[in-house]
Amino acid sequence: MVRRVELEGLRDALTSAPIDARRELARCGDCLVFYHADSVAALAADHGGRCVGCGSRDIAPARVVDD
Numbered sequence: 709m710v711r712r713v714e715l716e717g718l719r720d721a722l723t724s725a726p727i728d729a730r731r732e733l734a735r736c737g738d739c740l741v742f743y744h745a746d747s748v749a750a751l752a753a754d755h756g757g758r759c760v761g762c763g764s765r766d767i768a769p770a771r772v773v774d775d
């Protein structure tokens with residue numbers, strides 16, 4: 709889980725788009741970068757499902773919670 713305020717100023721590690729907490733998100737379990745769900749799909753198609761930051765396959769859905 710990730711708090712909504714923690715997402716402010718962060719960017720999708722693949723597209724560099726500002727993270728939109730209203731969208732479905734995923735996070736790398738190793739280097740902790742965030743991705744939108746469509747970026748995760750793109751990683752699966754083009755990068756063997758690996759994180760562009762660290763090469764890990766440990767990318768899991770991240771649930772956003774309010775304080």
Ligand SMILES: [Zn+2]
Pocket residue numbers: 736737738739740741759760761762763764
């Ligand atoms: Zn990573």
